Amino acid sequence: MSLDLVTDFIESSKARYLQLSDDIWQYAELGYHEQQSSAAHIAALKAEGFAVREGVAGIPTAFVAEAGSGGPVIAILGEFDALSGLSQESLALTCCPSSEIVNGNGHGCGHHLLGTGAHLAAVAIKNALEREGIEGTVRFYGCPAEEGGWGKTYMTRAGLFDDVSAAITWHPGIANTIMNLESLAVKQAYFRFKGISAHAGASPHLGRSALDALELMNIGTNFLREHMIPDARVHYAITDAGGVAPNVVQPNASALYMIRAPRNRDVQQLYERVCNIARGASLMTDCELEIEVHSACSNLMRNHTLNELMQAKLKELGAPIYTQDEMAFATSMHGTTRPDEVEMAGRMLQAAWREPKALFDGIDALDNARPSQMHGSTDVADVSWVTPTVQCMTACFAFGTSPHSWQWVAQGKSAIAHKGMVLAAKTMAASALELFTNPLLLAAARTELAERLAQEPYVCPIPDGVEPPLPNPAR
Template sequence: MRNDPIELSRLSAEVEAKAPVYTELSDRIWGMPELRFAEHRSVEAQIAQLEAEGFTVTRDVAGIPTAFVAESGDGGPVIGFLGEFDALAGLSQEAGVAEPRAEVPGGSGHGCGHNLLGAGAMLAAVTARDALRTQGLPGTVRYYGCPGEEGGSGKTFMAREGVFDGLDAAVTWHPGPLNGVMSVKSLANFQVYFRFRGKASHAAGSPHLGRSALDAVELMNVGVNYLREHVPQDSRVHYAITDSGGVSPNVVQARAEVLYLIRAPRVEQAKALFDRVVECARGAAIMTGTTMTMEVDKACSETLPNTTLEMALHGNLLNIGAPAYDAADRDFAAAIKGTLSEEDVSSSLASFGAEAALGGAALHDGVLPFDGTSIIQHGSTDVGDVSQIVPTVQAWGGCWAVGTPFHTWQAVAQGKSGQAHKGMVQAAKAMAATALDAFRDPELLARAKAELTERRGGRAYECPIPAEVVAPPLRVVR
């Protein structure tokens, strides 16, 4: 049995009543941006609120100091809400200002809206739990505090330790410029350090005695760049030289390091491409007379959309409607949009499969149409690993000006805005309503689970992170 209009109205009112606490929480987390696996203040703020709401909190989940699970309720089904709270390096920006500010040295910012993501998912989880109590329904709500989504794959490390086992469904969302179902096929990836060791020598007096590790890094990069023509079209390979071996050009560099991020539509394709990149590294070491070692930093699987739950979410989004933006929201969004190029806006809309006509609006006043068709987005997320284990549904919340790209100063600047808060609250309503659908309709859950089994093709989940690789907070500094 689904939520009827009266129940949705009641649920929406409950979310609105609690919203001020959670918008204030999102603003606090915006103001203390912390990078992957170092989100200690953000975690403490979330835990304090969840404990005040009567949730029982388990800390240090999977051995990670900033991972936790909060639970409330009794019996089954068990529905999980996924929250994030990490920021991005180099994106310090003043809130509410429609122009870039000088970057704060060593600063960071919420350029992907994770301050909103965690607070919104918490608001949905608490509201769903309260509705269960009010209606006298059995069921358990869990909120997962998931660190290190940005370049850390915190959920993948958690999945490897069985943290998501026992869930019947998972629900989450992501801030963005549009409202709708987030039915995407993201890319699997592997992130790997390649370290080369050579022999130092005077670059002018005795260059023949040296063996340059930096030469090896550069030759590896050349090899990989030639490889790009011969990989599946939707694959992606990126790298950053993280240690160039020093600042003295008259010394042959005895060490160098490069970090690679390798993506492909399916995890087995990403692994095959990773193996080919390794061969480029080995070849570079042979050519330069150096040695090469590598260290897997993290990995994640591709997402498996769940149309069964997505159609339920879409129905709730349509019934709840778009956020009620006011004139101040529209004015600020228009100012932000004025800083974007036409290419920024068109590229953003294309990534959502949205009509170009939306480009004329400063804020999205509707809900994206959805017919059960998923789109490919070439980014990656560790939500993919959760979706491989349990039926998972995601929403987009219209928190930013139409066309706002992710990981930009414009996204940071809107993180405490009125439109951001309104988009978060509407997403929370839709998530809570969809969770209640799942709690009240055993057939919906059964169909969602059957769909996941079909999409997996009979394969059991296998974590792409090797067993010997521990999460970054647990590693010995080299």
């Protein structure tokens, strides 16, 4: 099907979506707190004629917007959460807090672009289905809390993707490419120790230090790192150190642990070992231990059929054309990166760059037989276990820019970021239209997934009874 159906519509409509992206950049709301961002998306989708189900999966900021009728059902996945502590002045070449963002957060992964680009693609698809009289349903999924809250995993567990024929999404990045990646599965849990307070000078023997227990757990986990598989990761943040008074035996201490490994089963085995270390620390200090699972997500299930489809559309569209001013800005921003960051970025591409440019201005090659290993995690993975899923990346930032950095936030409202978002919207919409009109291709993608699931069926990594870690309004 001609690309004109979606490209003309997107070009004529993009101005208001660029503004929506900039607005959400400024809201900079954390996972499960995205009230303004979610509401802005919902209002715009309703204005375009989408029927919206709000508060799905028991999450106030999660929603599903639908248009069309019958099958197939193609899902477009959007995100809109920011990261804490990354407030940054737009377009600045030095690290400095933003005068626009007042909450201290920042879109250090570009989810303001991700959600808005996916939103624009969904609207373009709706328009094309109506104009051409094509049967099928397009759904935009408003997915909160990708950054460690793993909202899509909870949405998957709630069955929201069970009737979806295929899912499409993207991620802002430093190249135009298909995200042919192996991601890490992850499980997060709180480890809370409870001891007995006492005067640290007069009667320390009467106390039981929860802080000692937490430190022993962290030390034990450090020793574990030598004896786990190379691609595994264990991170932690101390969420309660017990107070600031050194003359008190600390009665409470806790940490949030993030445990990653290539497969769900690897994560579960490693998680049990970490739990045993915590139990040992509890016994050594005579403290009580509470373990509470926070969230989890699976490893990504790649789909070769959809990868090839999206690669073809991306190549047909081609990279954006940049102005001299845009190239100059990219060169200046590229100058703020470190050589090791540039080298790391090059490893994620099939085409190795010996002399990398400041801005990726081509289309990277796709080699389905050689996926890149991403040592991060994404809750897109859980969707990919229940329906064929594909995602692209487009160049929205200077080459070598690291995610979760001030540079990423600084470029989030730039013309380069906007052009990358528009390219992603066109690529997603064109790929979706091909699936609506090519049932054999869609069947092949679903057969590929079924063959892999026959070897290992999907089991949601979040245990029954664990609810989304929603904000407590009383706090």
